Amino acid sequence: MLTSIESLPPPPDAVCGMFGCSDGTHLRYAAWPASEDKVRGTVCVFPGRAEFIEKYFEVVSDLRGRGFAVVAMDWRGQGLSSRQVKRRKKGHVDRFRDYEEDLDAFMRNLVMPDYPPPYYALAHSMGAHVLLRYARHGANPFNRLMLIAPMIEIEYGRMSRSFVNGLSEMLTLFGLGGLGAVPAGKPMRFENNPLTSDRARFERMRDFEAANPDLRTGVPTIGWVHAATDSIALVRDPEFAGLVRVPVLMLIGSSERIVSISAAEEMGRRLKAGRTLIIAGGLHELLMERDSIRDQVWAAFDAFIPGEEDADSGLMAIA
Template sequence: MTAIADPEGASLVDIPSNRVPAGARVAHFMTSDKVRLRYAIWPKSAGAHRGTICLVQGRGEFIEKYFETIADFRARGFAVATFDWRGQGGSERLIGNRQLGYVDRFSDYWLDLQSFHGQILLPDCPPPFYLVGHSMGGLVALHAGAADRLMFDRIFLSSPMIGLGGMPASPGVMAKVAETLSFFGLGELPVPRRRDGPAMEMRFADNVLTSDLGRFTRMIDVLKARPALDTGKPTIRWIAAAMAGMAAAAEDRFPGRIRVPVLILAAACDRVVATAATEEFGLRMRTGRHMVVAGARHELFMENDAVRGQVLAAFDAFITDQSV
């Protein structure tokens, strides 16, 4: 048996191309504002005890997508704890159309992380705690580092959603526009973006996430096995929330509020988030630094072996070697 399932229905998709790492415990927990989220935790699999990696995902992602990376962390001596954000993956969806990405406000994601930390990490996982965040999860992680320097010892970020490429205006202006549309009852309408169709229909040649065919195909296999995990287009309300989160991070004082050591990895060939915005942010941090991974697309943990090797080497230098 590879996973302990929640009797109330939480489970992980286990398929030949993407096996559940052994020892998983999967269940639901309830956030402080009563949203039901799916989570999973794994004990370390080898080596000396080093603490727990809390892994937070990007928009529209799900636990199963990170099985390979979870195995990498566990092999280094870390326990791993992760969950699906509200409104996506195996967690509670917030509006009637389950295929649309929706959140009321960006601070709700911070509430998810706070609830997970208090209800799951502290009682069930060995310290110290290290936060690893990708894309949207990376932006939440930065807000966490600014809000509470005691929750996590270190923060490691992959392609954080600090800015988006090709935006017609600043995040602050776009947040106000989307907020106004939401005020007039349009918040649950989808934003028509070409790349946000059903993920299982995405072609490798058209994808902007990874250059690795095997890892791309594995993601599609999981969604075909459980289509309910998919999250499609964002809603206007989600855009309002996300832009507000990015606008807050763009404020002059924000980087100085982060008192936790941070390492940010940006992808040189990113067509999802703005690498230039990430570099500019990295230069303004007091307790962090950044690096750009050459030849990499947005999803650094899903990239080819050469890129992943650089990412894991940076992780080891920043977290593994500091956790002894």
């Protein structure tokens, strides 16, 4: 169930399968044991919108080399998990609470029974947003969250979130929530792309989708946009950050164009145990960036994620 390409085959020792959610949705997961004898815990990898497990093979190898077991999942509506609309190439969810419930099922039914603590989350963009939502509940199992380009707020161009939310709500009420929010365009070219400045890593992602077109997720639906803007309003409420008690480190590139840098900085100031680091020159996908940028991300990870007994010094180490 894992797609392989010549330039990036799956890391060895993978276990891959599906697990069910209470509403009948089936989600794909993949897991790897630590590659060292002394296990430092488990890192759970949560992709962003339209991403899939295969995109993180290099990250999995990096984490296993640090002594961690790794478990990753495809969110509902993308990758090889159950799709939510008939035209499977559109990315759809009715409400972001569904993502939270999927995450809870993933942790309680799959990760915690079979993989060693302590548990850490490494999440990107939309995945980071869902992790923040999940962390506001008292039963959160993670010791620390490392969030890459967190979707605290989206860059809407000349429109405001309130306008986008109101329009998408109206269209959804008229039964148009399953339509694409924007026209499907041509495949993204490397030149001037907002994701990464590393051509080889950019092309790998296209190669995975060519090798297995079912991995591809296209434009978000109008319903997804409505659900996303509703959820962003929740996360940006002034009272929200006080509910998150777990230490959080957020990393965002200085050249970010998809999500808001200022919103991530504001969240870092509001969190009880949080910080936002700006990575110079980085675009949206810092873990898929050129080596000089990835090295900064991993240096921050190593300072923040202690593993094993998980002392409280990690957040201070990156100050």
